[in-house]
Amino acid sequence: MNHIAHKLIIGILAVTALGGCQRREQAPAGAKQVVVGVSLLNLSSEFIVMLNEAMAAQAGELGVRLIVNDAQRSAERQIQQVEGFIAQRVDVIILNPCEVDASSPAVDKALAAGIPIINLNSATRSVPTAFVGSHDEESARLAMEYLATRMNGQGNVVMMQGFMGQAAQLQRDLGAREVLAKYPGLKLLACQTAEWDRAKAMSLMENWIQAHGTKLNAVFAQNDEMGMGALLALERAKLKDQVLVASVDAIADAVQAVQDGRLDATVFQDARGQGGTAVALAVKIARHEPYAKETFIPFELVTREHPRKPR
Numbered sequence: 001m002n003h004i005a006h007k008l009i010i011g012i013l014a015v016t017a018l019g020g021c022q023r024r025e026q027a028p029a030g031a032k033q034v035v036v037g038v039s040l041l042n043l044s045s046e047f048i049v050m051l052n053e054a055m056a057a058q059a060g061e062l063g064v065r066l067i068v069n070d071a072q073r074s075a076e077r078q079i080q081q082v083e084g085f086i087a088q089r090v091d092v093i094i095l096n097p098c099e100v101d102a103s104s105p106a107v108d109k110a111l112a113a114g115i116p117i118i119n120l121n122s123a124t125r126s127v128p129t130a131f132v133g134s135h136d137e138e139s140a141r142l143a144m145e146y147l148a149t150r151m152n153g154q155g156n157v158v159m160m161q162g163f164m165g166q167a168a169q170l171q172r173d174l175g176a177r178e179v180l181a182k183y184p185g186l187k188l189l190a191c192q193t194a195e196w197d198r199a200k201a202m203s204l205m206e207n208w209i210q211a212h213g214t215k216l217n218a219v220f221a222q223n224d225e226m227g228m229g230a231l232l233a234l235e236r237a238k239l240k241d242q243v244l245v246a247s248v249d250a251i252a253d254a255v256q257a258v259q260d261g262r263l264d265a266t267v268f269q270d271a272r273g274q275g276g277t278a279v280a281l282a283v284k285i286a287r288h289e290p291y292a293k294e295t296f297i298p299f300e301l302v303t304r305e306h307p308r309k310p311r
Contacts, residue, residue: 034286035065036279037085039078039106040096041122041166043070045196045225046251047271051096051121054275062283073163073195075102082106086113092282093117097124099165116285120278123167129285132278132295136168139267139299140175140222143246146265146301147218150244154185155217158208160201160226161193169193172222172248189215194226201229209237221247224254224266231263250302258304268300268308 038055040048052068059066067090071078075098085093086109093110095117097103107126110117116129123131147157159176162169173191180186189212194201201221208216216239221227227247234240240262247254250268257263277295284291302308 031287033063033065034092034283035067035088035090036092036094036282036286037082037088037090038066038068038094038096039071039081039085040068041071041098042073042196044072047223047225047249047269048096050251050271051275054272055094055279058276058279062279064279064283066279071096071098073098075099075106078103079106079109082110082117086110086115090115091286092129094120094278094282095124095128096120097122097167098163099124100167100170101125101165116282118278118281118285121168121274123171130281130291130293130295132274132281132297134269134274134297134299136171137175137178139248139269140172140220141179142267142299142301143220143248143265144176144179146303147220147244147246148179148183148186150264151186151217153183156187156189156212156215157218157220158189158212158216159191160204160219160221160230161191162196162222162226164193164195169222176220176222194221194229196223196225198225198229198232201226202233203229205230205233206237209233209239214239214242216243218244219246221245223247224249224251227263227266228254228257231257235262248299250300250308255302255308258302259307261304265301265303268302270297273297 042048069081078098104124104126107117107124107128119128119131121133190208194204219230221230224247227245231245234243244264246265248267250266254266258266281291
């Protein structure tokens with residue numbers, strides 16, 4: 001079976017491999033320390049910070065040395081970072097890709113050098129050694145179905161997209177549009193990127209308020225940073241009581257906003273599960289042990305009626 005992210009289609013596999021996050025596993029006697037190079041999308045994003053913290057915790061448990069680089073949303077920088085890991089002869093590379101296509105050479109270079117590479121949280125066109133993440137279409141379906149139900153299938157929606165060309169943006173876009181197609185009474189008034197960024201989302205929402213005013217009924221933001229930016233703009237315009245907002249990731253302040261009755265819904269994405277599993281998987285690969293080629297961790301809708309504590 002081809003890697004699911006390679007084809008960017010909906011899959012049905014759901015494998016949760018979190019055991020390594022829950023217990024200490026001892027390295028075989030005399031085994032050398034596993035060294036893992038990590039290239040992360042952007043450490044100014046709270047969710048990516050959560051991934052990094054999860055990896056660091058699991059690395060501490062397993063005695064793994066992590067070399068962590070911040071790609072700062074640059075696929076070119078990410079490729080250079082992977083080239084650096086190749087020069088250092090790390091045992092395994094964990095790649096949190098910036099873009100589906102533009103980050104693919106990083107995967108190709110690692111595999112050509114004989115170094116296993118794990119894609120974490122996001123996909124590339126090139127097929128890596130293994131993948132750990134979630135079905136991003138599922139998160140968008142959960143959020144958009146929630147909005148459609150609350151709106152009784154009628155009304156106007158705007159959608160904030162993430163960084164264009166990244167797998168999460170593409171797949172969440174796909175999932176949201178699948179739901180919209182089921183409800184002919186829902187109209188997508190506008191769709192534009194705010195690049196996963198809270199300040200950019202706030203500015204974009206202000207523009208949409210000026211353009212559409214009281215015609216707005218709901219906002220789907222493809223991550224919580226943008227959802228919180230949209231929420232703040234609506235609150236400042238005193239329109240939040242007229243507009244539903246749902247987003248994805250369940251970062252701490254979004255969960256708190258849901259509990260406070262400000263944000264209508266978020267979708268929990270398990271950063272701890274993804275990050276911890278990726279490091280445990282890297283160890284298995286480095287030690288030539290059996291491993292799962294693909295690990296998909298489910299999403300979970302979070303509302304005031306169905307809360308989840310911040311993690």
